[in-house]
Amino acid sequence: MLNRFFGPKTHDNINMFAVFALAVGIPVSKVVMSLATLILAVNFLLNADFKGAWERCKKNFVFWFVILVLAFHLLGLLYTTDMSYALRDLNTKLPFLAIPIVLIAYPIKERFLNYVFYGFLIALLITSFVNIKFMLGNEAEDYRDFSLFGSHIRYGLLIVTGTLLSIYLLLQNRKMWIIYVILISWFSYYTITSQVFSGYVALLFLLLGCFIYFIKTVKSNSIKVITAVCFLSILGIGVFKLYDYLVPDEPFAAFKNLPEYSENGEKYFNDTTSLWFENGHHVLSLIAGNELEKAWNKRSEIDFREKLDTGYDLKGILLRYMTSKGLTKDKAGMASMSDQDIKNVEQSMSSIRHTYGTFESRLAGLRNEVFHYSIGGDPDGNSLLQRFEHWKTGKLIIKNNWLIGVGTGDLQEEFNQAYILSNSQLDEVHWNRAHNQFMTFWISFGIFGFVVFTGFWLWFLWRNIKLNNLIGICFTLIAIGSFLSEDTIETQQGVTYIAFFLGISALMNFWKKNKEQIIKNE
Incomplete structure (x- = not known):
């Protein structure tokens, strides 16, 4: 539509601007995220190339997954009682519908993708400097107070994703290695300093993703075997040591x-x-x-x-x-x-x-929390212990609503009732939801919702590994890791982050598949 008045590239340029603005907005501001998403969606509708969009979407499994998620939420309205909560939830999930579909249906040019990543990294670098400056210049009893740009947990995921993009760009352009090494070092330092445990987990999943990518890339079988043995040995020893450290010693009590x-x-x-x-x-x-x-x-x-x-x-x-x-x-x-x-x-x-050092201090704090909980201590105020209570309560709800769930809007009300019935130690102010996205889908939409949601992410991981897409492999692992301890797509920043990089990964897979097809035809 706008092409008629402002030239043939108008919608393309607006599309690229919206994608770039969205990348910048995710680490910076909810307002920028919202405006960029709105521009992206409206521009797609005004462009009105629905036939071409359908041709690109109908063969893309990510598109059908997004449609299924929407369908579950709409069907969940039929048997929910809290319609107000349900509509708010649907409004929160709109980016999950709009962003991946537009990125797939109206893809940006491949050569523009790196500029999108540059925008994300610059915004992340600036906001992380602001956070660190605030952290060093102020005293706070809770490390969570140091995140000025959204939830400390969601921001921790963005920081690790910044590390991923820096690694990706380093592999693409070795001449600029010093810049990307500095970025990788800075983002890793921030992850450790921020003491966000989910950030540590995301960083471990990033390393796992890089390992998988390396194994897929290297041609020599002997190097693959040696690398695999070393990595798995270090991982196994690390997990054992961590478990041994965190599990309480009986004599203490x-x-x-x-x-x-x-x-x-x-x-x-x-x-x-x-x-x-x-x-x-x-x-x-x-x-x-x-x-x-x-x-x-x-x-x-x-x-x-x-x-x-x-x-x-x-x-x-x-x-x-x-x-x-x-x-x-x-x-x-x-x-x-x-x-x-x-x-x-x-x-x-x-x-x-x-x-202790920052990382060791955080582990020691977690050890204290686990021990405190194991002897019947009050979980209030301890993030890990509260999650134990959330998961325990979530399992109780699943047991009673395993087939079709509780619907789109009754999630919090069901948790409130379950906390009462189970005589939870948690104070009412901490009566939160599952803090596990897989569990949340099961509670909301039953066994079918759980199977579809979990199955898709496992399939998407396999798909990215098959196509050897570094961004896709690592992002999927980071997302899965975050889903284990957070309701990541239940907040605006979380759902926008997941939707954006899901769409970007799907787009990169589309490009890779096309290149493989061209080579095969030749």
Whole structure:
């Protein structure tokens, strides 16, 4: 339509602008994402090449998957009771319908794709600098507060995707290697520093995707075998070590063998009714208060009973810090404290974990959470423990609604009722949904919805591996990894990210297939 008034390339140019704006908008702003999606869809409709669009779409499996997802949501309206929630959910999912279909039906030129990636990387680089600057210049108790551009979890996925695009562009243009190596290093540093566990998982899935791509690319069978053995060995050892580290040690919770007296003869205070632990060790036990006070006052100018500059009692900080090191809270334990440990306590450092590196500190925090949960502790305020409760509640709902689910709009209401029936320890403010996209589809649309959704992503992974599409392989693995611990497509930034890179991956596969066909015909 607009081509008649402004020239034959008008719709093509608008299409390319909208795709570029969408790539920039995903890490930056919901407003930019929304406007870019709207421009993309309206331009497609005004172009009105529906016959050509249908020819491109009807042979593309991704198109039919998107249509099926829409069909499940529409059918789910027939047996839902909360229509208001259902309509909001449909509105949130609109990008999942519009973006992949337009990218498939009205594809951009292949030569323009790298510019789209440049836009995404520049936007991601700028926003990540802003986040890091804010992180270093402000104190916050919760690392999640440092993400200024949407959810810290979704932003963590974008950062890992930035690493993927940098690797892809590096392989395409070795002359610019220094720029892409810097980007890869920066995004990896951000992932580790941000302490977003789902970001760590996404990074591992990215490495797995790169490994698969390498195996597919290398011609030598011997190199393939050696690489596979090394990678799988490292992966196996890493998983075993991680499991061994995170799984709680039983002796920590056994109070029956606690000694009654310290080495110097003072009777220990042992409160075995408390579930207060620090770094896997019990805080309110093995406390010889008198000798601990004397031993502390000999080593510090701050009195044992004083308050620190932060307003906390020194005694409480000291007990927690010594506990985190696995020390008895007595004269002998104080003798094991280094001068640096004394300074740490004086600076209100309540755990040895705070001296660890960022990654190790996050793992230690997760270990604490798992241990706390295993002894019946309150899961509120701990992201991993809350997920355990969400998954447990989700399984209960599936058990009662496994065939057709609860419909498009009753998801939250069903969870609310299930939390009540199961006497969940979670506070009502944390009565969230499944935090698992596969489980959410099953709960909403039954076994058929689950099979279609899960089956598609497994097929799409296989398809990308077959075509050796690095972007497609790694994106699919990152998406699957995020689906295991998040309802990724239930938020605007998450659904737009998934829809955009799903469409881009499908488009790249289309180009690869066409090239293979041309070579075969020759």
